[in-house]
Amino acid sequence: MSVHGVGIVATFISLTVSAYAANPFLDAKDDNPVSANFRGREWNDQFPEHEIPHEIPLTARVITTRIAKMPWGAIFKIEFTDLKSRAPEKREIPPPQYFIVTDDRIVLLNEGPTTSGLQDERKLEEAKDAAAKKISAMDKPPEFEPNDIYGITTGSFEHQEGLWKTTINLKGDLCHKHCLEKRNWID
Numbered sequence: 001m002s003v004h005g006v007g008i009v010a011t012f013i014s015l016t017v018s019a020y021a022a023n024p025f026l027d028a029k030d031d032n033p034v035s036a037n038f039r040g041r042e043w044n045d046q047f048p049e050h051e052i053p054h055e056i057p058l059t060a061r062v063i064t065t066r067i068a069k070m071p072w073g074a075i076f077k078i079e080f081t082d083l084k085s086r087a088p089e090k091r092e093i094p095p096p097q098y099f100i101v102t103d104d105r106i107v108l109l110n111e112g113p114t115t116s117g118l119q120d121e122r123k124l125e126e127a128k129d130a131a132a133k134k135i136s137a138m139d140k141p142p143e144f145e146p147n148d149i150y151g152i153t154t155g156s157f158e159h160q161e162g163l164w165k166t167t168i169n170l171k172g173d174l175c176h177k178h179c180l181e182k183r184n185w186i187d
Contacts, residue, residue, distance in 0.1 A: 028064065035061060041058060062078060068136035074100075104152060107149050147161060150177060153175075155170070
């Protein structure tokens, strides 16, 4: 093989190995869990008559684990622990969320039925683990449902389904997702 041929093969190999450029919003150098504490606010539209603030302080520990890496992206499991809120109702810790990440999208892995209860949550997590394993064996990312897109790395994204409109915009180095329900009230 000529030197020129070797150069073409080496370039092709490096392109296939590095086809997944890290997503600036969700990436990991390895599969070890990474833990971080977050502070923020949750909206309160439920108790205006009780003079509870519109925005209530919220803290949580978030554990992010890369569970699969593919040439075209990665899959992450995000768990919330130590959730603390000053809301009058006790907040439940949501089940782990799984996200498919490519160089330009962060997409919710929306697998399995919506259920409640400890036994059902285990089954749901098992279904998501199985779906993640299946997706990680794919040669290219699956087609994504527009409602499952949670983040983008360039431009903007809009989708409307029924009364719900989702808009995702980049502002500097932040990705903002806004979901609004449009209601037409008839009296």
